[in-house]
Amino acid sequence: MNYSPRHGRILDLLTEQGTMGVNDLAQHLEVSVETVRRDVKALAGRGAIVRMHGAIALPSVVSEAPFERRMRENRQAKETIAALAAATIRDGESVMLDTGTTTSLLARALLDHRQLTVVTNSSDIARTLATVNGNKVYMAGGELRSDSGSALGFSAIEFVSRFSVDHAIIxxxxxxxxxxxxxxxLEEAQFGNAVLARGRRRIVVTDASKFGRKGLVRVCSFAEVDSLIVDSMPPEDLSEALRLADVTVTCPA
Structure with a gap:
């Protein structure tokens, strides 16, 4: 099927990002929101894209499992963050990771590391790092979520509370x-808080799309974090709050 150059660019962006909002597309393409809306209408009419919850995506993405779909969103930014985080971890150290698409990509970035001790509630992270390079992996028990393959609840929190690790990363x-x-x-927030409490070094990994959002449940204050690893610098108000809490911000040069 033949597409105009801009329509082709929209499809390429969706292949890279997974899902995108109209405003984000307009910024990437350097055109007006009205222009993008006309493009979206035309592409949706041809069945090339699907509109969903204020965003658009390729039809193949809609049929994916929720966790796999989230793994595709902002993939390049998350891989950049994962590489930065992996570079701060040395062979033989201990790492505790919660469930998340960025932490799953961090697990993949750690595949060249050796003799790690890994504690996690994520079945994806456990499968990625177990049985390779002399690693030792401990998997938390509890209710296994069908959407993310993570174990949550009291049993999972009680399990990780037995460990003290070099790097606690959420x-x-x-x-x-x-x-x-x-x-x-709520349960993911509670587990994340429990993870941070067990680390000599307490790290949050997140991409810039999360800056300024309010969320629903508080995981922790900035005072309970040592380092924030991101793909770009936070806006001024957030940077100031992190500075006052003595949080180190790491992003690509």
């Missing part, structure tokens, strides 16, 4: 200058 649903690190699920 993902975030929102990073807000006023409320701190936030999430949208």
């Amino acid at each position: 993902s975030a649903g929102a990073v807000n200058a006023v409320t701190g690190i936030m999430d949208y699920d």
